[in-house]
Amino acid sequence: MTLAETPNHDNSLNPLLTLNYEPALESLGDDYYDEVAAEEFPQHILRWRNDALLSDLGLNAQAVTDEHFINAFGKFQGRKPLLALRYHGYQFGNYNPYLGDGRGFLYGQVRATNGELYDFGTKGSGRTPYSRGGDGMLTLKGGVREVLAAEALHQMGVRTSRCFSMIETGLSLWRGDEPSPTRSSVMVRMSSSHIRFGNFERFHYLQRPDLTKKLLDHVIEYYYRHLVSQKDKYALFYAELVQRVAELVAQWMAAGFCHGVLNTDNMSITGESFDYGPYAFIPTYDPYFTAAYFDYYKRYCYGHQPNICQWNLEMLQEPLKAIIEPTDMEAGLASFNEYYGTEYRRLMLRKLGFEQLNHPEADELLELTITFLKDSQVGYHLFFSEMARTFSSKWRDDPACVLHNSEILPAAGTSATFDNWCIIYHKILNHFDLDAIEVIAQTLAQHNPKTVLLRPVIESIWQPIAEVNDWQYFTDLIHQIQSKQ
Ligand SMILES: Nc1ncnc2c1ncn2[C@@H]1O[C@H](COP(=O)(O)OP(=O)(O)OP(=O)(O)O)[C@@H](O)[C@H]1O
Numbered sequence: 001m002t003l004a005e006t007p008n009h010d011n012s013l014n015p016l017l018t019l020n021y022e023p024a025l026e027s028l029g030d031d032y033y034d035e036v037a038a039e040e041f042p043q044h045i046l047r048w049r050n051d052a053l054l055s056d057l058g059l060n061a062q063a064v065t066d067e068h069f070i071n072a073f074g075k076f077q078g079r080k081p082l083l084a085l086r087y088h089g090y091q092f093g094n095y096n097p098y099l100g101d102g103r104g105f106l107y108g109q110v111r112a113t114n115g116e117l118y119d120f121g122t123k124g125s126g127r128t129p130y131s132r133g134g135d136g137m138l139t140l141k142g143g144v145r146e147v148l149a150a151e152a153l154h155q156m157g158v159r160t161s162r163c164f165s166m167i168e169t170g171l172s173l174w175r176g177d178e179p180s181p182t183r184s185s186v187m188v189r190m191s192s193s194h195i196r197f198g199n200f201e202r203f204h205y206l207q208r209p210d211l212t213k214k215l216l217d218h219v220i221e222y223y224y225r226h227l228v229s230q231k232d233k234y235a236l237f238y239a240e241l242v243q244r245v246a247e248l249v250a251q252w253m254a255a256g257f258c259h260g261v262l263n264t265d266n267m268s269i270t271g272e273s274f275d276y277g278p279y280a281f282i283p284t285y286d287p288y289f290t291a292a293y294f295d296y297y298k299r300y301c302y303g304h305q306p307n308i309c310q311w312n313l314e315m316l317q318e319p320l321k322a323i324i325e326p327t328d329m330e331a332g333l334a335s336f337n338e339y340y341g342t343e344y345r346r347l348m349l350r351k352l353g354f355e356q357l358n359h360p361e362a363d364e365l366l367e368l369t370i371t372f373l374k375d376s377q378v379g380y381h382l383f384f385s386e387m388a389r390t391f392s393s394k395w396r397d398d399p400a401c402v403l404h405n406s407e408i409l410p411a412a413g414t415s416a417t418f419d420n421w422c423i424i425y426h427k428i429l430n431h432f433d434l435d436a437i438e439v440i441a442q443t444l445a446q447h448n449p450k451t452v453l454l455r456p457v458i459e460s461i462w463q464p465i466a467e468v469n470d471w472q473y474f475t476d477l478i479h480q481i482q483s484k485q
């Protein structure tokens with residue numbers, strides 16, 4: 001008998017169902033959601049379970065069977081209500097009042113061992129009142145891509161949601177952007193919250209400032225707890241959200257990540273990254289690199305991400321004006337560039353090996369690095385991972401060792417920018433003693449993984465799944481990502 005055919009078991013013994021569930025969002029009342037039912041799927045094959053997250057929930061991976069995952073997150077047994085959240089959003093700059101969870105729902109909210117509340121949200125669990133013309137489903141490839149992105153970004157230090165499970169569900173789907181029919185999956189995402197900017201925008205549209213305020217109080221109570229008793233808590237909330245979002249974008253930019261669809265329904269009110277649809281890691285440094293094939297005007301290209309997120313934060317001021325002084329929000333948003341610049345600089349210098357670099361050459365090095373990556377079109381990730389691989393203390397002794405390191409850069413000898421880069425890098429290294437050089441080597445190794453999810457890498461693991469149902473390459477890739485290889 002295959003796992004998919006096993007009979008149902010006593011759910012009171014399923015550790016995934018006996019977690020500390022809290023009806024936090026449910027307690028707000030049904031202005032915020034619709035109760036929905038999950039699709040009954042013809043098949044349930046567990047393709048991914050994120051055991052790394054189980055211990056965060058106080059669970060021992062050995063005590064949680066694949067069948068527990070399937071019963072909870074494929075058959076959706078034993079939990080109610082399942083809540084499709086109501087939201088609107090600016091999509092590609094235009095306001096869309098017909099959104100909401102159209103292929104997912106809030107499955108439940110759990111208190112983790114760190115004391116924080118986390119959401120389990122589904123994707124691909126069937127139609128809801130917000131499905132419009134859609135089938136409510138997620139393709140298997142879409143599930144695979146989101147699992148991979150979340151794990152990779154997490155390992156790269158990006159504040160991101162993670163996938164908790166992904167189950168193949170046995171349906172044939174038709175999609176314009178995948179060879180069809182294509183296989184289906186249902187994914188469960190663990191995130192800090194599924195409340196989006198768009199949940200607030202909806203109440204502005206409906207002219208319900210009372211409901212906006214109730215939601216904002218809820219958000220502060222659960223996700224900005226340290227502000228609850230502050231006199232200016234609402235203005236402080238907005239200022240902190242600006243900071244969180246600015247730092248998140250800096251994390252994407254340093255990681256060479258293009259989210260692809262930064263609509264306001266894909267912006268979390270906790271400043272966490274989520275929804276990995278048509279994303280891509282940039283092959284080379286190109287500000288106009290665009291991930292989504294349907295983003296005809298490059299609105300969400302790699303280099304526009306800081307401005308777009310700033311714009312999204314500005315749009316959020318509209319609903320929040322009912323509660324927060326506009327001048328306070330303007331002042332909060334004015335700090336976006338400073339937060340972004342400081343965090344981006346810190347992360348890029350770290351990729352270059354320096355946890356702390358207060359020397360005057362730091363900014364020159366950063367500028368030369370970007371100019372070189374942009375002009376030479378050397379692989380963005382390759383540049384850093386090769387640097388980590390070939391770095392040695394000799395780089396401090398002799399600039400020629402850096403310069404003539406043709407392994408790191410095929411284009412090296414021909415670029416005046418790179419010549420200057422080598423001179424500056426060498427000069428900076430001379431501020432450090434030998435012990436510190438060892439720390440730089442470790443920093444380079446830790447922050448520049450060899451395994452990067454460039455599109456050909458994803459395609460290479462998808463092909464064996466699609467052609468012969470071979471999941472080994474997927475498993476190996478996740479393992480490499482998780483062990484920062
Ligand atoms: N196949 C589908 N069936 C029904 N609704 C869909 C489908 N695909 C997308 N939608 C809806 O279209 C809107 C935009 O989709 P988008 O891809 O940003 O979100 P999503 O990926 O479905 O969910 P999430 O943002 O939680 O990752 C959402 O309201 C979503 O629910």
Ligand SMILES: [Mg+2]
Pocket residue numbers: 265266275
């Ligand atoms: Mg979305």
